Amino acid sequence: MRSHREPLFHLAKQGDVSGRRAWAIRLASFVLAIFIGGLIFLFLGHNPFRAYGEIITGSLGRKTALRQTIKIAVPLLGTALAIAPCFKMRFWNIGAEGQITAGAIGATFFALNYANRLPSPLLLTIMGLSGVLCGALWALIPAIFKARWGTNETLFTLMMNYIVIGMVKYLQGGPWEGKPGSQIIPNFNNAAVLPKVLGVHCGWIMVLILTLFIFIYMNYSKHGYEISVIGESPKTARYAGMDVGRVTRRTMMLSGGMCGLVGYMVASGANMTLYHNVADGVGFTAITVAWLSQLNPFAMIAISLLLAILDKGAGTLQTAMQVPTSISDIITGIFLFCMLACEFFINYRILFSGGRKKEAKEG
Amino acid sequence: MNAVIALIFNAILNGTPLMYGTMGEILTEKSGNLNLGVEGLMYMGGALGLAGAFYYEKAAGAGVNGLLAMVIAIACAFLAGALGSLIFSVITISLRANQNVTGLALAIFGTGVGQFVGEYMRTMEGGYIAVSNELKNFFQNAPFPQTLQNIPVVGKLLFGHNIFVYLGVLLALAMGFFISRTRWGLNLRSVGESPATADAAGINIARYKYLATVMGGGISGIGGMVYIMTIAGCVWNHEGLAGVGWLAVALVIFCLWRPVNAIWGSVLFGALMILYLRVQLPIPSEIYKILPYVVTLVVLIFTSLRKKREDQPPESLGIAYFREER
Numbered sequence: 146m147r148s149h150r151e152p153l154f155h156l157a158k159q160g161d162v163s164g165r166r167a168w169a170i171r172l173a174s175f176v177l178a179i180f181i182g183g184l185i186f187l188f189l190g191h192n193p194f195r196a197y198g199e200i201i202t203g204s205l206g207r208k209t210a211l212r213q214t215i216k217i218a219v220p221l222l223g224t225a226l227a228i229a230p231c232f233k234m235r236f237w238n239i240g241a242e243g244q245i246t247a248g249a250i251g252a253t254f255f256a257l258n259y260a261n262r263l264p265s266p267l268l269l270t271i272m273g274l275s276g277v278l279c280g281a282l283w284a285l286i287p288a289i290f291k292a293r294w295g296t297n298e299t300l301f302t303l304m305m306n307y308i309v310i311g312m313v314k315y316l317q318g319g320p321w322e323g324k325p326g327s328q329i330i331p332n333f334n335n336a337a338v339l340p341k342v343l344g345v346h347c348g349w350i351m352v353l354i355l356t357l358f359i360f361i362y363m364n365y366s367k368h369g370y371e372i373s374v375i376g377e378s379p380k381t382a383r384y385a386g387m388d389v390g391r392v393t394r395r396t397m398m399l400s401g402g403m404c405g406l407v408g409y410m411v412a413s414g415a416n417m418t419l420y421h422n423v424a425d426g427v428g429f430t431a432i433t434v435a436w437l438s439q440l441n442p443f444a445m446i447a448i449s450l451l452l453a454i455l456d457k458g459a460g461t462l463q464t465a466m467q468v469p470t471s472i473s474d475i476i477t478g479i480f481l482f483c484m485l486a487c488e489f490f491i492n493y494r495i496l497f498s499g500g501r502k503k504e505a506k507e508g
Numbered sequence: 509m510n511a512v513i514a515l516i517f518n519a520i521l522n523g524t525p526l527m528y529g530t531m532g533e534i535l536t537e538k539s540g541n542l543n544l545g546v547e548g549l550m551y552m553g554g555a556l557g558l559a560g561a562f563y564y565e566k567a568a569g570a571g572v573n574g575l576l577a578m579v580i581a582i583a584c585a586f587l588a589g590a591l592g593s594l595i596f597s598v599i600t601i602s603l604r605a606n607q608n609v610t611g612l613a614l615a616i617f618g619t620g621v622g623q624f625v626g627e628y629m630r631t632m633e634g635g636y637i638a639v640s641n642e643l644k645n646f647f648q649n650a651p652f653p654q655t656l657q658n659i660p661v662v663g664k665l666l667f668g669h670n671i672f673v674y675l676g677v678l679l680a681l682a683m684g685f686f687i688s689r690t691r692w693g694l695n696l697r698s699v700g701e702s703p704a705t706a707d708a709a710g711i712n713i714a715r716y717k718y719l720a721t722v723m724g725g726g727i728s729g730i731g732g733m734v735y736i737m738t739i740a741g742c743v744w745n746h747e748g749l750a751g752v753g754w755l756a757v758a759l760v761i762f763c764l765w766r767p768v769n770a771i772w773g774s775v776l777f778g779a780l781m782i783l784y785l786r787v788q789l790p791i792p793s794e795i796y797k798i799l800p801y802v803v804t805l806v807v808l809i810f811t812s813l814r815k816k817r818e819d820q821p822p823e824s825l826g827i828a829y830f831r832e833e834r
Contacts, residue, residue, distance in 0.1 A: 157832070237826070294809070295812055296812035297808065297821055297825075299542065301805065303544075303754070303757065304758055304802075306754075307751070307758075308801050308802060311794055311797055311801070312794075315795055318793075430616065433613055436609040467631070469624050471620045471621075474616050474619060475620040478614070478616045478617020479617070481613035481617070482613055485606075485609060485610055486605060492604075
């Protein structure tokens, strides 16, 4: 017979967490991430304080740098907002990358073919609408299969990414190629380029409006309510008379449409052309942004800015301190890991077996 | 005839890294963990495997031993992948974070680490990282004598591959046996299908999940090393490695979560990857390259349509298990 062993500790779900405690834990995880990042710099033989200083000045120090940082944050925020309704519904849309690309294709079609025939504002509007439509339709496909046959949406949307990216590669080398053999789609005509406001393409205004829209949509609309009920329990939703399939399709179209809009912004505002890497991992990074913000649109602004600062700032370390650019991915990864891990300490309490009496007294 | 043999031969060569990536992910997913960080794990394995072989050769000088170099490369790649997936395991199994999000974070982190190590070695060693030709041959040539390879038609196909092909096939067979024929394998499957039931049966859920995910990550990491040391010619090449990890995630679905299917599945995917180089069809080459993903989607759709129980993803795939929440 083995003697019964009392486990060293057990876990309990934390009921209501005070906001202050939650934020204290998040702050601690943030500090921990900075610390681990610092250790890496130290290990590489660099002064961590200088490295972090360089990241800050490199991303926020000069006006041009600040603009670049904003430019990185805009698609991140827009895509995170797009993903939020899906994730609220527990529909794991990993396909933002592809929906962005699909939107960029839709916008580019008009940019290439109608640039000389339409006045710029009208052209830009049509490009935007076309981007939204393409993104929405691309997102609708996995939603249909999920709603009808329960096909695994994580894997489905993931595969869809590479299909549409492959299509862009085909367009680049085929029908939309500029100079023969260049494998490059020519730059957009000026009429098809988003105007700049305060030095950054006006996409930043659009995503701020979207932030407000998603906040209202998720919290104060019937659609938002249906989404959260389905997320909690599809069975309850069905019992209450909601058409789960319809809401799934509608939400995915909204999500894909917003991703498509982001694709339009990136192609028209930032790159002024279309190429296969137009999404550039934003679709994946934005998923972490949305999740770490607890799907709160305003928190997404902060987190997308943080990641943009890390990305842009660590990129400048190459010239300043001869550290390869890829350090930005490592530092970003460490921040994501720490912030993901810290949610556990917010949601659960660790109760040590020895400490039970004491806790009973306190309780 | 020769063209067909060359195609199959190259399909096997190009499919082998995928085979390792896929086998690792199958083992991981069988425990109910969906680790989307395979791309990152393969980057880490590739860069550190190369680093292991390179620095060993540098230290050993003329007395370099090919077999030892290979063992070191495999060990480094395995450890890199295992370490990456250990981070994933701690965050998702013990700390119960969302697997999709953590996996994506691992993909970002791992590709960063891989590229960083690759670039760092290049700058430290003055621009070019390559092992000696002797060692290169050891990694890339067949382990069988030339006479066997000279057998007409089948000689090259059976005995002409690098050693990782044979090791991979053996590993796939062993893993298939382990998962479907042993008690531990049965326990592992039950953890992936219904952790609550497994828990009630007295199976240590956390231990199985940890072991399967960490070992799986290590095997995926070896895949990255195999790519770098064979196809890429023992030179760090992040562009070539890009996307292989995601393709491995696709191949897991295509194989219906069976390691033995990974053998021929990887050859098929390898063929699809290089077909455009060898066969002239009136389809643009970029359309060829998305075929693996399209084929995977079709398989995914059909398995969900047919609802055959043996072909479904592990029931609890992607869901964290928390005993108190049953």
